Amino acid sequence: MAIEKTISIIKPDAVAKNVIGEIYSRFEKAGLKIVAAKMKQLSQADAEGFYAVHKERPFFNDLVSFMTSGPVMIQVLEGENAVLANRELMGATNPKEAAAGTIRADFAESIDANAVHGSDSLENAAIEIAYFFSAEEVVSR
Numbered sequence: 001m002a003i004e005k006t007i008s009i010i011k012p013d014a015v016a017k018n019v020i021g022e023i024y025s026r027f028e029k030a031g032l033k034i035v036a037a038k039m040k041q042l043s044q045a046d047a048e049g050f051y052a053v054h055k056e057r058p059f060f061n062d063l064v065s066f067m068t069s070g071p072v073m074i075q076v077l078e079g080e081n082a083v084l085a086n087r088e089l090m091g092a093t094n095p096k097e098a099a100a101g102t103i104r105a106d107f108a109e110s111i112d113a114n115a116v117h118g119s120d121s122l123e124n125a126a127i128e129i130a131y132f133f134s135a136e137e138v139v140s141r
C-alpha cells in the first residue's frame, strides 16, 4: 500500500451548510490525515484555472460561478491509497447515484452543488496540491 497525498475541496454549498467538521471526521475515521488546510474565496481566475480541463464542457461557466459563490475549504489529505480512499468517501458525482453513507449522498443537493471535490488520480493530485499550496504549507506527519 502506498502513502499518497490528495486534494479535497469542501465546496461552497457544504461550507454554507456548516458541515466542515462532519466531513473532516469522515476523513479521520477513514485513516486520512489532514496535512494542509486553508479556507479561501476563489476568484474567477482561480476557479477557471483549477477546472481548465473542463473548459469546453457545457457546464463550465455554471461550475465556475458556483465555485466562486462563497468560500471553499481546501485540504491536503495523506494516507494509504489516499486518492481512491477520498473518492470512495465522496461517492458518485451525481448525489442521486452516490452510495448510501457517502459525503455526496449525505450532504449534496445536485450534480452542480455536490459538496466536495477530490483529485481523480495521483498525477492530478500533485498538480492540484501545487495549485493551492506552497511546499512549506504541506506538512508530513
Ligand code: UDP
Pocket (backbone or CB within 6 Å): 059, 063, 092, 093, 111, 112, 113, 114, 116, 117, 118, 120
Ligand atoms: N459537473 C456539473 N455538471 C455535470 C458534470 C459535472 O456541474 O454534468 C460539475 C460537478 O460539480 C463536478 C465537477 O463538475 O463535481 C467536475 O466534474 P467531474 O466529472 O470531474 O466529477 P468529480 O470528479 O467532481 O466527481
